Each structure stands twice: as C-alpha cells, then as structure tokens.
Amino acid sequence: MKRRNENQNANKTASCENKRKFKDFCIEIFKVGFVGFGGGNALVPVMEEAFVRNDEFDEDQKTYDKDVLVANLTPGALPVELASALGNHAFGPKGMLLGPVLFSLPGVIMAAVLFMVLSSLSEGALNYINIAAVGVAGFIIALLCDYIAKVFARNKIVSERRFKRTYLVVGLVIFFTCGSAIYKLLGVDVTSVFSISTVHMLAVAFFIAFWLHGNRDALHITTTLVLSFLFMLANGKAGFLSQIPFLLPVVEILMLVLSVVGLISSVRETKVRLELDRVGIRKTFWSWLIFIVVLSIPAVVILQDAVPFLLRDLLSTFMSFGGGDAYLTIADGMFVEQGYISEDIFYSQIITVVNVLPGSILCKTLFGIGFYMGYGTTGVAALGILTGISAFACSVGASCAAFYLIYYLYSGISKMKAIEFIGRWIRPIVCGLLVKVMLALINSGMALDETTGVSRWVILIFIVVLAGVNYYVKKRFKPNPWLMVIVDIIVSLVFFAIL
Structure with a gap:
C-alpha cells in the first residue's frame, strides 16, 4: 500500500x-x-x-x-x-x-492590428501610407540585395565554376521573368515576349531538376531545352504559340511524364531504401489535415471562391523554397497575377506590414492576403481576420506537413541527384525572381508621381539611393530592423514633403 x-x-x-x-x-x-x-x-x-x-x-x-x-x-x-x-x-x-x-x-496579432488600421483609412491618409511604403521599399530592397549577395558569396566559396554558373542562372531567370516590369519602369508601352509568371518559372526549374539533374547526354539536354523554351514561349505575355491547338497541353504532359521518369531514375540510381514509421506518419499528417480543415471553415463560409484560394495557399507554401523573402515572388505569381488581390494592396500595404514585423514572412503574407480578401468581400474587418486565420492555418499546416514528409524520408532521399540538384540551384533561381519583386516595389513607388507631383525618375533615384544606404548601414552597423524602418519612413515623408 x-x-x-x-x-x-x-x-x-x-x-x-x-x-x-x-x-x-x-x-x-x-x-x-x-x-x-x-x-x-x-x-x-x-x-x-x-x-x-x-x-x-x-x-x-x-x-x-x-x-x-x-x-x-x-x-x-x-x-x-x-x-x-x-x-x-x-x-x-x-x-x-x-x-x-x-x-x-506575435507577428500575426500585430499584422492584424495594422491591416485593420490601413483598411479603414481615407484615400488621403492612404496616400501618406503609400509614401511611407516607399521608405519601407528601400529597406526591403536592401534586405533582398543582402540575400542575393549571400547566395553569390556562398557559391563562390564552393567553387569558381559554381559562382560563374550562378550568374548565368540568375541572368536567365531575370530575362524570362522581368521583361514587363523593366518596360514598365522605363515607361515603355511594349509587350514582353516572355515575362512568364513565377509559377511557370518554378515549373520549368523543377522539370529541369527532375529530368536533367546532372545528365549531359544529347537526349536529356535537347528535350530539356526544347520543351522548356516552348513552355515559356507559350506562357509568355506575348502569347506566342498559345493559339496553336493542343501545343501547350502536349508540352505540359511531356514535361510531367519526363519529370516522373527522371525522378524514378534518380531513385533507382541512389537505391533509396525507406524504413518508415507508418503509424507515426499517419498520426502526424492526420493531425495537420484536421488543423487545416477546421481552421479553413471561416474562409469557406465567408468567401465565394474559398476552396480555390485555400488550395493556392497550400500550393504556394509547397512551392516556397529559399526563405520568406523568396516567398514574395510566389505570392505575386499565385495571387496578384491571378487577380485574387490587387498589386497596389499587395506591394503598398501587405509587404510593408509583413517586413516590419517579427515572425514568418510567408505566414504573415498569407494572413494579409486572406484578410484583404475577406474584408473586400464583406467590408467587415473582423470577418477579414477570420479569413486571414484560415489562410494562416494553411501556411502553417502545409509548412509542417512538408517538413515531416522530408523528415521521415530524409535518410532515403537525401542522396537523390534530383534533390541535390534542387538544393544546389533553387537559391540562384530565387535570386532572379527577387529582382522581379524589387522592380515591382520600385514601380509601385514611381506610380506616386500622379498623386504627389514628384517626377517618377526622381522617385526612382531616391529609392535606389535609400536602398544603397540601407544596405551599407545594415552591413556596417547591424542596427535594429525596427529602427531602420522608422528612419526610412521619416526620410521618405520628409523627402516627398519638401518636393
């Protein structure tokens, strides 16, 4: 006893x-x-x-x-x-x-407060917010430049050959994705031949990774070049080849089939052996599935196109390699380019908020997109918060589900050539896509010439100089990010007030 x-x-x-x-x-x-x-x-x-x-x-x-x-x-x-x-x-x-x-x-709560404040402001007040966003844009561009510089530095340490190829990859991505943004910056009314979306660029990247992944024979190189070029030409802004019946579906099917073949080949080459805890896997994925489904209910009730939107939330998270800053390119392609949210709101409000608050940029960005979709549909900020929570749940659930999938499979797939290829080149690809984000931020700032009377070229010079100063200060003194953002906002407001 x-x-x-x-x-x-x-x-x-x-x-x-x-x-x-x-x-x-x-x-x-x-x-x-x-x-x-x-x-x-x-x-x-x-x-x-x-x-x-x-x-x-x-x-x-x-x-x-x-x-x-x-x-x-x-x-x-x-x-x-x-x-x-x-x-x-x-x-x-x-x-x-x-x-x-x-x-x-913490980041989501603070973001919700700021989004509610921004959504209730008058048009005149929003103009001041947009001016402040120019200052934040300088800070963000400096961060993105720092990210790009680190990728180049890391690859230079690996080898001089990898370093040179990084330049090539980044240049090609800029060439195929940034045409329209460059023409817009120059004020030229020309339709870019390519300027494909972020989603299509990543689709090409994964096709190359799964099908090519280091193979140098004529068959692999020829099929990769031909199919990738046709895919990008058909999906470009100019729409070349898009009128040819069945061409694009045939190209997409071939790319999908060859990707699967390449992935199977990669598995066989490395002789992957998977010893899985099936009970643990089932419990883990059921937990995250229930988490996503339960918290998605508000969006399903409030939004008319909730299911497609939530599926895009999940897909965009699964496509997000290279860190939170890199996710901005994914979000642009998945939600801005597809009309779920306006470019003005995305770049002047959502990006401004998520980059000055702590926490995951991906999660805050999806929360913000969900908030503005809910608020735009109902006009009620509280309902916007509910739809934002649904989008946030998708970001957390998809991130963790992907993590545990790789975690359970890691011992087997870590040596696959396709996975090594993705790990080697995804960051240089993201660097090229980040140039598109920087151009969008600059174009958003230059658009203030209509409401402020300041020349768009003067605004361009101001943003570039501000970004350069931010980059130097960040590298040299490593100040608190909050302090840098506050100073940038003050400088921007003073600059536009003087001019």
Whole structure:
C-alpha cells in the first residue's frame, strides 16, 4: 500500500513537472516569436540558445542539427518548421501543433492590428501610407540585395565554376521573368515576349531538376531545352504559340511524364531504401489535415471562391523554397497575377506590414492576403481576420506537413541527384525572381508621381539611393530592423514633403 502511494505520488510529481515544462516551452517559443526578425536562418541560433543550450529543455544538439538540415531542404516557413519539431520532440502532438502557432502568433496579432488600421483609412491618409511604403521599399530592397549577395558569396566559396554558373542562372531567370516590369519602369508601352509568371518559372526549374539533374547526354539536354523554351514561349505575355491547338497541353504532359521518369531514375540510381514509421506518419499528417480543415471553415463560409484560394495557399507554401523573402515572388505569381488581390494592396500595404514585423514572412503574407480578401468581400474587418486565420492555418499546416514528409524520408532521399540538384540551384533561381519583386516595389513607388507631383525618375533615384544606404548601414552597423524602418519612413515623408 505504501509503495503504491509512493508510485502515485511519483507519477503525480512527474505529471506536474511535465506540465510545468510544457508551459515554459510555450512561453519561450512565444518570446522567440517576438524577436523573429531577419528570416528563418537568422533564428536558427536564437532557437538553439533557447532550447538546446538551456538546461530547462531536453533538446540535444544532434537532433536539432538534423531539424535545421531538413528544414533547409523543405519548402515553407523554416522557423515555423523548427518550432514544430522542437515541440514534437519534447511533448508529442500537442507540442507539434502549438509550437508553430505560438511562434507565429506575435507577428500575426500585430499584422492584424495594422491591416485593420490601413483598411479603414481615407484615400488621403492612404496616400501618406503609400509614401511611407516607399521608405519601407528601400529597406526591403536592401534586405533582398543582402540575400542575393549571400547566395553569390556562398557559391563562390564552393567553387569558381559554381559562382560563374550562378550568374548565368540568375541572368536567365531575370530575362524570362522581368521583361514587363523593366518596360514598365522605363515607361515603355511594349509587350514582353516572355515575362512568364513565377509559377511557370518554378515549373520549368523543377522539370529541369527532375529530368536533367546532372545528365549531359544529347537526349536529356535537347528535350530539356526544347520543351522548356516552348513552355515559356507559350506562357509568355506575348502569347506566342498559345493559339496553336493542343501545343501547350502536349508540352505540359511531356514535361510531367519526363519529370516522373527522371525522378524514378534518380531513385533507382541512389537505391533509396525507406524504413518508415507508418503509424507515426499517419498520426502526424492526420493531425495537420484536421488543423487545416477546421481552421479553413471561416474562409469557406465567408468567401465565394474559398476552396480555390485555400488550395493556392497550400500550393504556394509547397512551392516556397529559399526563405520568406523568396516567398514574395510566389505570392505575386499565385495571387496578384491571378487577380485574387490587387498589386497596389499587395506591394503598398501587405509587404510593408509583413517586413516590419517579427515572425514568418510567408505566414504573415498569407494572413494579409486572406484578410484583404475577406474584408473586400464583406467590408467587415473582423470577418477579414477570420479569413486571414484560415489562410494562416494553411501556411502553417502545409509548412509542417512538408517538413515531416522530408523528415521521415530524409535518410532515403537525401542522396537523390534530383534533390541535390534542387538544393544546389533553387537559391540562384530565387535570386532572379527577387529582382522581379524589387522592380515591382520600385514601380509601385514611381506610380506616386500622379498623386504627389514628384517626377517618377526622381522617385526612382531616391529609392535606389535609400536602398544603397540601407544596405551599407545594415552591413556596417547591424542596427535594429525596427529602427531602420522608422528612419526610412521619416526620410521618405520628409523627402516627398519638401518636393
């Protein structure tokens, strides 16, 4: 009887200790969310300090290193995936679900407040917001330039050959995607031959990765060049070849078939052996599916085209390689170019807000798109927040589902040539796509010439100089991002007031 009471007391003590640790974990991950500036990789040492080097938690260095590696191979929001992994290792399903939500919550709450304020302003007040957004654009362009510079520097360390090829890849992506943005910047009314969307560019990139992935024979190179060129020409702004019956569907089917063939070949070459915890996989994916479905209900009730929109949320997350800044190119292609949200709102309001707040850019961007879709449909900010939550749930759920898929398969697929090829070249491709984002930010700022009377070329020079100063200050002094943004906004308001 005495031993039984001792066991019960021990179990009760262990249960209390586990609850205390879980509470401490929730508080700590929420605190990390408040300092979540600088992108996913910038948060890797922050999370390591909070959970690996902290004796309060049981995360070991080897497990954390694997989490970081898998998160970098996985599309979606890297810090959200790490938060889920940390919670899952320590507390199982409840930690897996609550970790990423609590990490993202500070940024999403602050974003919701700012979106409600922006959506209720008058046209005159919005003009001041757009002027302030020019200052933020200078900050964002500096961040994107820093990202691009790091990609080039990393590839130069690998080899001089990789460095030169990075220039080639970035140049080709700019050539095929940025034509219309460049013509718009120059004020030339010309239709670009290509200027394909981000989605189509990534489709070509994955086709090359799965079908080519290092093969140098004539068959692979010829089919890759011909099919990729036809696909981009048919999907270009000028619409060449789009009138030829069945051409585009045939090209797309061939690209899909060859991608599957190449992927199977890659699996055979590496002799992938998968030893899976099928029960764990089922529980994990059912948990995230239920999470997405339940939180998607508000959008389904409020929005007329909710299902296509939510599916695009999921797809855009699965396509998001290269960090949060890179997701801006995906969002542009999936939502702006397809008419779900206007370019003006996306670049002057959503991007402005998500880049000055902590947390995942991907999650905040989808929350913002969902908010403005709900608000635009109903005119009620509270309903906009509900549709924003649905979009946010898709971003978190898709990110974590992708992470756990790669996590379970990692030991087998990490050596596949196709996966290595994607890991090697996805960041240079993203660099080219980020140039498109920078051009869009500049064009958005130059459009203020109509409401402010300031020459569009003067605005262009101002943005370029401001971005250059931001880049130098960031590299030289590493100031607080909030301080940089506030100074940029003040400088922009003063600049337009003087002129």
